[in-house]
Structure formats: C-alpha cells, structure tokens
Amino acid sequence: xxxxxxxxxxxxxxxxxxxxxxxxxxxxxxxxxxxxxxxxxxxxxxxxxxxxxxxxxxxxxxxxxxxxxxxxxxxxxxxxxxxxxxxxxxxxxxxxxxxxxxxxxxxxxxxxxxxxxxxxxxxxxxxxxxxxxxxxxxxxxxxxxxxxxxxxxxxxxxxxxxxxxxxxxxxxxxxxxxxxxxxxxxxxxxxxxxxxxxxxxxxxxxxxxxxxxxxxxxxxxxxxxxxxxxxxxxxxxxxxxxxxxxxxxxxxxxxxxxxxxxxxxxxxxxxxxxxxxxxxxxxxxxxxxxxxxxxxxxxxxxxxxxxxxxxxxxxxxxxxxxxxxxxxxxxxxxxxxxxxxxxxxxxxxxxxxxxxxxxxxxxxxxxxxxxxxxxxxxxxxxxxxxxxxxxxxxxxx
Numbered sequence: 603x604x605x606x607x608x609x610x611x612x613x614x615x616x617x618x619x620x621x622x623x624x625x626x627x628x629x630x631x632x633x634x635x636x637x638x639x640x641x642x643x644x645x646x647x648x649x650x651x652x653x654x655x656x657x658x659x660x661x662x663x664x665x666x667x668x669x670x671x672x673x674x675x676x677x678x679x680x681x682x683x684x685x686x687x688x689x690x691x692x693x694x695x696x697x698x699x700x701x702x703x704x705x706x707x708x709x710x711x712x713x714x715x716x717x718x719x720x721x722x723x724x725x726x727x728x729x730x731x732x733x734x735x736x737x738x739x740x741x742x743x744x745x746x747x748x749x750x751x752x753x754x755x756x757x758x759x760x761x762x763x764x765x766x767x768x769x770x771x772x773x774x775x776x777x778x779x780x781x782x783x784x785x786x787x788x789x790x791x792x793x794x795x796x797x798x799x800x801x802x803x804x805x806x807x808x809x810x811x812x813x814x815x816x817x818x819x820x821x822x823x824x825x826x827x828x829x830x831x832x833x834x835x836x837x838x839x840x841x842x843x844x845x846x847x848x849x850x851x852x853x854x855x856x857x858x859x860x861x862x863x864x865x866x867x868x869x870x871x872x873x874x875x876x877x878x879x880x881x882x883x884x885x886x887x888x889x890x891x892x893x894x895x896x897x898x899x900x901x902x903x904x905x906x907x908x909x910x911x912x913x914x915x916x917x918x919x920x921x922x923x924x925x926x927x928x929x930x931x932x933x934x935x936x937x938x939x940x941x942x943x944x945x946x947x948x949x950x951x952x953x954x955x956x957x958x959x960x961x962x963x964x965x966x967x968x969x970x971x972x973x974x975x976x977x978x979x980x981x982x983x984x985x986x987x988x989x990x991x992x993x994x995x996x997x998x999x
Contacts (some may be wrong), residue, residue, distance in 0.1 A: 605669060606950060607744050608668065608746065609658075609666055609668045609669070609747075610670075610740060610741060610744045610747045610748070611657050611670055611748045611750070612748070612749050613653050613749045613755065614672070614731075616650070616723070617682055618649050618955060619646055619711065619917065620646060620711040620915060621645075621646045623643055625642075626643070626714050628714070628716050628736070639916075648686075652709075652750065653751055653919050654670050654671065655956075657920075658748075659687070659921040660923035660924075660956060662690050663959045663961065664927040664965075666930055669744065671735070672731075673701060673727040674699070674706045675701060675703075675727050677705055679706035679708055684731075693787075705726040706726050706727055708724050709721050709723045709724070713913040713914055715912070717924055719814075719913065728756075730756075737771070746779045746780075746781060747932075749766075749769060749770070750784075750785070753784055760792075761806060763796075763801035767805050770809055771808050778887050779811065779887030781811040782806075782813070782814075784815070784819070786821060787821075799823060802823065806860045809865055811861070811886075811929070813867065814867070814868065816852070816874075825930075844871065844945070849903070852866070856876075857876065861878070862882045862885070867921060867922075872978060873903070873904055873942050873943050875902040876900070877897050877935065880895055889930055892932050896934055896935065901995070901996030902939050902995055903978065904994070905975050905992075906975065907947035907962060907969075907974070907976075908947075909951050912951055912952055912958075913952065913953035915955050916954070916955025917946050917949050920945050920948070921949075936988070937991075941965070943996050945959060945965060948960050966999060978994065
C-alpha cells in the first residue's frame with residue numbers, strides 16, 4: 603500500500619445482511635412481521651457496514667486514499683468482512699484488529715420501500731474496541747482521522763468515555779484533522795443511559811469536525827428538547843419541527859465545546875453547517891482549508907437532491923463521505939455541503955450501503971447538470987437563498 607494517504611477511518615465495523623423487501627407494499631410491512639408468518643422476500647445483499655466500511659470505502663470510491671481501522675473476531679464472518687474490504691484495494695484490511703475472544707459484529711438491515719430503515723444488531727468485537735486498537739503510528743501519514751458510532755461501542759461510552767477521549771487526544775497530538783460521527787442509542791440500553799453531556803464535554807475539545815444527526819445530538823445534549831419534539835410529533839419523526847433557531851442554538855453549544863466545524867444531518871430535510879471563527883479554522887490540522895476566511899463564521903442549510911429511494915442504509919455515512927471528500931479537496935463550504943447531500947442521494951438509489959456511491963467526477967457532473975433538489979422554504983429573518991449554490995445562508999454569523 604502507498605506510504606501516504608489522505609484519510610483514516612476507525613470505529614464501528616460489522617457485516618450487514620440486507621434482504622430485498624422492495625416487493626412489500628407499505629400496507630404489508632406490519633403484517634410481514636407477525637409471529638408465525640412466512641413472508642416471501644427477494645435475495646439478500648451482503649456487505650460490510652458501520653462507518654469504517656460505509657464512510658471509509660465510500661471515500662475510497664470517491665478517490666480519497668483511505669486506511670481502515672476496525673476490529674473483528676476470529677470467525678467465518680471475519681473472513682467475509684476482510685475479503686470484502688480487501689476487494690477495494692491491496693492493504694485495505696491490513697490495520698484490522700482480530701480478537702479471538704469475541705465474535706464479529708453483524709447487522710440485519712430491514713429497509714422496506716417508503717419506510718425508514720431499522721436494524722437487528724449484534725455489537726460483537728465493537729464492544730471491545732479500545733484506545734489501544736488505533737494504529738497511531740499511521741496517523742502522521744494522513745491528513746484526516748474520522749471515527750464513527752461510539753454509542754454502539756461499549757468501551758467508548760463506559761467510564762465517561764475515557765477511551766474515546768484518549769483516542770481523540772492522541773490523534774490530535776499527531777497534527778491530523780479529527781472528525782467524529784455518532785449513532786442514536788437505544789434509550790433502554792447502557793449507551794442510552796450514559797452521561798453523554800460529560801462524555802462529549804471531555805471529547806469535543808479534541809474534535810475538529812463533528813457530524814451527528816440532529817436527533818442524535820439532541821438526545822445526547824438537549825434531552826428535554828428531544829423529548830418535547832418526540833411527543834409533539836407523536837414519534838421519532840420530528841424533523842419537520844426542526845427550526846433554524848434550534849439548529850443555531852444547538853450548533854453554538856457544540857462550537858462552545860470546542861468543535862470547529864459542525865454539520866448536522868437532517869434526513870430528508872438536508873444538511874446544516876455551522877463553523878467557528880477564522881482563528882479556530884486555522885487550527886484545524888492538516889486537512890484545514892487554505893482559505894480560512896471563506897470558512898469562518900458560516901451558517902448554511904441545503905436541501906437533499908431528488909432521487910427515487912431504494913434503501914436508506916448507510917445514507918448518513920455516505921453523506922459524511924461526500925462532506926469529507928470535498929473538504930480534503932479544499933473546496934468551499936457551499937461546495938462541501940452540496941457534495942455531502944449529492945453523495946448521500948446517490949447512496950439511497952441502491953439497497954446496500956456502497957453500490958449507489960459513484961466516482962467523484964461522475965457525481966459532480968450530475969450536480970452540474972442541473973440535478974433538482976427538494977424544496978426547502980425558510981421563513982426566518984436573517985436567512986437568504988443563494989441562487990448560485992441553491993442553498994440557504996444564515997447572515998447572522
């Protein structure tokens with residue numbers, strides 16, 4: 603493998619099994635899961651999952667030289683995972699940790715048409731991933747370090763996130779730009795009961811780019827707001843209730859904790875970006891933009907591109923890959939958020955997590971060719987629509 607590369611992606615890794623449910627109409631979905639019922643479905647797709655695979659291999663498909671760092675067991679599933687990862691290039695699985703004492707993680711992804719995906723997940727080796735499982739000696743050769751899904755990796759949230767803090771502290775010491783993605787924990791689980799305010803307060807000073815979903819960060823930092831929105835929407839789909847003011851307040855809280863670039867994933871409502879001041883942007887590490895002033899004190903909100911949705915598995919990870927790929931190409935904030943939602947849109951055109959992702963040049967040609975976006979109307983003072991970039995700009999920051 604080449605001695606230098608652009609990005610390292612570490613964290614959660616599993617094998618995804620995705621049955622084809624496209625033949626199920628929405629009125630048959632609930633009936634399909636009744637006890638004792640046999641429902642005929644299509645063939646299953648097998649692919650690696652989790653951000654190590656979803657974000658890391660999407661970056662590879664987008665032309666970013668990437669190293670992967672995950673953990674597997676010593677079992678048949680581990681062989682499948684390593685073989686799949688290795689198919690993307692020689693050496694791609696070289697930094698995988700194998701632990702004979704645990705099983706490889708797997709997820710059954712149920713993604714019916716027209717319905718948000720849900721999962722049956724076994725954490726396996728991810729629960730034993732520790733600060734010692736990162737190959738820090740590889741980081742000085744890269745510009746960006748991305749870590750994903752600590753809420754479903756037990757050691758990352760136990761002991762107030764001591765392992766997570768140590769990973770990001772050691773990574774930042776190498777001068778690399780650091781990036782973090784989250785996952786929404788089960789409220790009834792140990793992760794759901796963890797003290798995420800304390801964990802994130804300790805971790806985020808070492809995080810340059812933070813890319814959670816709005817649901818994840820509200821659950822972790824603003825639980826009362828999360829529960830109010832949940833009740834108002836009569837369920838978890840409260841994205842229509844998210845306002846520019848809530849995004850501004852939440853992102854300011856994250857900037858105050860030390861993050862320099864905040865990107866909040868908003869599902870079908872697109873992507874929100876908020877950045878710190880110029881002096882903070884200058885401290886971003888080796889992947890920092892060459893024009894700090896263009897990135898300083900920015901607030902953007904872009905809608906998703908219009909596509910026929912086949913499956914939503916891995917859409918958030920693909921969105922992050924688009925974002926980081928554009929950042930590593932030293933593009934403007936407007937170009938970065940556009941690339942993020944473009945790659946995310948390509949992803950949902952396929953049932954699995956990677957086959958929908960297209961090469962960088964092909965994706966950008968699609969954007970340049972007049973690809974239509976969904977409507978996003980903001981009636982909030984201080985926001986204006988940018989016709990050139992087809993997104994909203996907050997003018998108060």
